[in-house]
Amino acid sequence: MNNNQKITCTNIWKLFGPNEKKVMENLDANLSMKEVQEKTGHVVAVKNVSFSIQKGETFVVMGLSGSGKSTLVRCISRLIEPTAGSVKMDDVEVTKMSNKELLDLRRNKMSMVFQHFGLFPHRTVVENIGYGLEVRGTKKETRIEKAMEVLKMVGLDGWHNNYPRELSGGMQQRVGLARALAVDPEILIFDEPFSALDPLIRREMQDELLKIQEKLQKTMVFITHDFLEAIKMGDHIAIMKDGEVSQVGTPEEIVANPKDQYVKDFCEDVPKYKVLSAGKVMRKDCCNEVKNLFKNKSDCIMDNSKIETLIDKLVDTDKIYPVICNETGDLLGEIDRSIVMKSMKSKV
Numbered sequence: 001m002n003n004n005q006k007i008t009c010t011n012i013w014k015l016f017g018p019n020e021k022k023v024m025e026n027l028d029a030n031l032s033m034k035e036v037q038e039k040t041g042h043v044v045a046v047k048n049v050s051f052s053i054q055k056g057e058t059f060v061v062m063g064l065s066g067s068g069k070s071t072l073v074r075c076i077s078r079l080i081e082p083t084a085g086s087v088k089m090d091d092v093e094v095t096k097m098s099n100k101e102l103l104d105l106r107r108n109k110m111s112m113v114f115q116h117f118g119l120f121p122h123r124t125v126v127e128n129i130g131y132g133l134e135v136r137g138t139k140k141e142t143r144i145e146k147a148m149e150v151l152k153m154v155g156l157d158g159w160h161n162n163y164p165r166e167l168s169g170g171m172q173q174r175v176g177l178a179r180a181l182a183v184d185p186e187i188l189i190f191d192e193p194f195s196a197l198d199p200l201i202r203r204e205m206q207d208e209l210l211k212i213q214e215k216l217q218k219t220m221v222f223i224t225h226d227f228l229e230a231i232k233m234g235d236h237i238a239i240m241k242d243g244e245v246s247q248v249g250t251p252e253e254i255v256a257n258p259k260d261q262y263v264k265d266f267c268e269d270v271p272k273y274k275v276l277s278a279g280k281v282m283r284k285d286c287c288n289e290v291k292n293l294f295k296n297k298s299d300c301i302m303d304n305s306k307i308e309t310l311i312d313k314l315v316d317t318d319k320i321y322p323v324i325c326n327e328t329g330d331l332l333g334e335i336d337r338s339i340v341m342k343s344m345k346s347k348v
Helices: 020-025 033-040 071-078 099-108 126-127 129-136 140-153 169-182 199-217 228-235 249-258 261-267 288-295 305-314 337-345
Strands: 005-016 045-052 060-064 084-089 110-114 188-190 219-224 236-241 246-248 321-324 333-335
Touching: 005 071, 005 219, 005 228, 045 060, 045 071, 045 219, 045 236, 045 246, 060 071, 060 228, 071 084, 071 188, 084 249, 084 333, 099 129, 110 169, 126 129, 126 140, 126 169, 129 140, 129 169, 129 188, 140 169, 140 246, 169 199, 199 228, 219 228, 228 249, 236 249, 236 261, 246 249, 246 261, 249 261, 288 321
Parallel strands: 060 219, 060 236, 110 188, 188 219
Antiparallel strands: 005 045, 005 084, 236 246, 321 333
C-alpha cells in the first residue's frame, strides 16, 4: 500500500433487499440498476466503486439526489454494511472489523458532521462540543479545556454557556464542527453539512473549514450535490451517477477534461478562471522578453497558480510573464492579460 493513502475502497457494492449477499454472488455486473431491480427485486445503490484518498486531503463525493454518494460514504464508515468489496484505513480492513474494533474506530479515529446538526438541546455549547470526549471517559476539566480551544477555532468564542436554541443555524453547524474536531480525529466525514444554510452563511462556513483544514491537515471526506462547492472544497472529486463513479480527478482535471456528457453538464456553468491554473491556459511558445525574464529569475509565475489569484497582477499591465514548473523551476510558457481576460469571459 502507498504510505500516503489513508482510505482505499476497492470494488464496493451495496444492494438493498432481503437476500443481497446471495443475489450478489450471481450478479451480472453489466446489468443496469433498472435491470437488476427487475430481475432480482433488489436495488443497487453503489455499483463496483474503487478509489483511494490520500492523507491530509479533502476528497469530495458529489452527485445528484439518488446517485449513491451518501450510501457510499456510509459504507466507508460501516454505518451501512457494504454487500461486497473492501474498505481499508491505513491498510487495516474496516469491513472485517469486530463491533468492538469498529466502535473504537468511530470513537478515536473518525468523526462525522451531518446536515442536521444533532445537538443536544439540554446541553450548553461547551457540553455539546465535549460530548465525544465524555464518551471516551475523558476527565471533565480536560474536555472543557479542549472544548474551549476548538470553540475559538470555529469562531464561537464567548458562546460556551449558551444553548443550541439561542444560536443561529450557522452557529449551530459550527458547534457540530467543533464537536467533531474536539476528539482530534484522523478522518472527518461531512454529509452535506452546509446545504441547509443560507448562501452567505454557507460561504462563510466553507471558508472557515478551508482555514481549519489548512492548519490541521486532516483527511476529509465531503459529500455534496453542489458542483461549485465541490471544486471549492475538494483536492480530488468523485462524481457519481446511478451508483457508479463517472470520474475522479482534481477540480482542474474534471473541468478541463470531463470524461462524459454527465460530467460536462456539471462543468457547464463554471467560470474557467475559478478552477484552471496558469499551466493550463499559458502559451507554450515564449517570446525573447519572457526568456530574458526567466534567465534573470524575475516575475515568474508558477504553473499551478490559479488564474483567479493572478487577475489583480495581470489585467492592468501589458507585461508578459514567464510560467515555470512548480516542481522543477523549468520554463514552460508565458501568460499575459489577454489570456487571463479570455478565461474570465469563458465558461468551460
